[in-house]
Amino acid sequence: MMLALPTQLTINAARFQHDLDELAQIGETMDGGISRLALSNEDLEARAWFAGRVEEAGLLVRDDETGNLSGVLLSDTPGAKTLLIGSHLDSVPNGGRYDGSVGVLAGLECLRRLKESGLRLPVHVEVINFTDQEGNWQSFFGSMGLTGTLQELQVSDLRQDNAAFRAALFRAGIHPNEVHLARRDPATLAGYLELHIEQGDRLDRSGSDIGIVTRIVGRTTLRVTFSGESTHAATTRRDQRRDALHGAANFISRMYALLDDYPEGIFNCGDLRVRPGAFNVIPSEAVLRVECRHPQDSTLAEMEQRLNALAEDCACQHGLSVRTLAVMRRPAAVMAEPLLQTVEAVCQHNGCRYERLISVAGHDAQVMGAFTPSALIFIPSRQGIAHTPREFTEWQQIENGANVLLQTILRLALEGA
Ligand SMILES: [Zn+2]
Structure with a gap:
């Protein structure tokens, strides 16, 4: 089923870089960082901008009851499943320009290239921006909404900051009593992929281009x-x-x-x-x-x-x-071994240096991993610096990661037939 053409398909690097530069202007801070706190004016502006890019690319714009915003490349295969490619456009206060944004925009670029290639894939491919990954109000609000795990946590949050959170949700067009409708049926999904900067220094120190995450740490937040x-x-x-x-x-x-x-x-x-x-x-x-x-x-x-x-x-x-x-x-999340092997095969094919590692930072892939087979792909962060304006990843590494993502999507999509 593997065709010769897809393995040669690469992203349009200039277009992807232009998108990253343009997005980095939304919520830009005095010292070159980014403040796009979830549901803030800047976050809403970034969403509107993203929806514009999706429409411009001729992809279907989709959103759900938790404010997750997607672009979808539809398959014409009856009963096709959806391969999700995600990350987040929100940031921590005065964070960096790569965290989350790289994953969403790389996903968008992959979809555009797939559309331009004219390949008829047997799965829908969807790039999704998850709401509030960083936890300005509720960490993983969007991915928990999609996986139907939000309810209990949201209730405990209401005790804490009911009025302000609700007001922020309503302002973004999200109705708290409808968030359960965002849940999807895992049977409709073919898997989840996320490309993200490492936010640690292991790849930078070892000289690897790609980190293939095997497991994501569990996290507990206590209020004392x-x-x-x-x-x-x-x-x-x-x-x-x-x-x-x-x-x-x-x-x-x-x-x-x-x-x-x-x-x-x-x-x-x-x-x-x-x-x-x-x-x-x-x-x-x-x-x-x-x-x-x-x-x-x-x-x-x-x-x-x-x-x-x-x-x-x-x-x-x-x-x-x-x-x-x-x-x-x-809880700690385990990534899907067959997907990890696919990413490894792509790395070998693309001539990338890669290694397997554990993620100590939380990601939407952690929530998704319990719901659908998931993989998380890291690219190096210079000196491991993250959540600050000094966060930096070489452009070559970003482009390289996006190409690994594109080839992984292709292989999974063709396998998903
Ligand atoms: Zn992130």
Whole structure:
């Protein structure tokens, strides 16, 4: 079934690069970074721009009840399944121009080339921009919507920030009580592919062009609330202080010490809110958000248990009470071996240096992997720097990755007959 022509098909590099440059102007920050927080004006502008590119390419524009936005190259084969190619156009605050954007725009370019080639594929090929991958409101909102796993998490989110999140959703035309309609039937899918920058430095250091991800780490996000009493900073006797921030600080430093037991584990506390927030008042409340990651689910669960115990211990030591809530639990995901072998075969055919690796960063492929056979393809990030304006990937590597993606789509599409 493999034809001679498809293995020679390559992307239109100039057109792809032009798209990347144009998109990078939407939400551009003073220091050359990108702020396109999910559902913000900039994110909505990027979507409108993307829909324009899809239409211009003569592809079908499709969206769903969670705001996922797609371009589809339709097959004329009756009952054809859909091969999904995805990533995200949203960013973290002042992030880089490659994270997510490369995957969506490479997918778009692949679809354009396939359309231009005139090949009649037995599957629909769809490039999809997932809503809020980065978690400005709810991490993986779009991919969880598509896989029908959103409901429970969304409910817990409503407790947290109901009004603002809902307002942002409505403004983007997303109705919270309709998001369940975005769920697709996995039987209609032929698989999922994602091209992404590595965001780590393993490929950069080893000199590989392509990383083939075998597994994505599991993640748990905990909200830890220490509660004490706000009294006068100076007149309260030292043994009477119930300082929530002091307890939280103790918790944070002891948390990192626990990592000695988990060489592959990651903890991070990047968000701390203190009330009442006055320099001369003892803090009555400290709310932390802590992230835990590990490639093995059982170890991740153990890490979470130890954090719970540590929080209790710190609270006790400082005369505080503490509440711990898991606001997100995302199990580790395993990518589909047959797809990984296809990507390997393409790398060999294209003469790329490649290696297999584990992803410690979260991706939509993680959500999709439990739903349909999925593969995640990495290209190098210079010095592993990501989520900052200094994020950089050589153009040659981006083009190379897009060509690996195109050839992988072709092989899978032809196999999917
Ligand atoms: Zn990303």
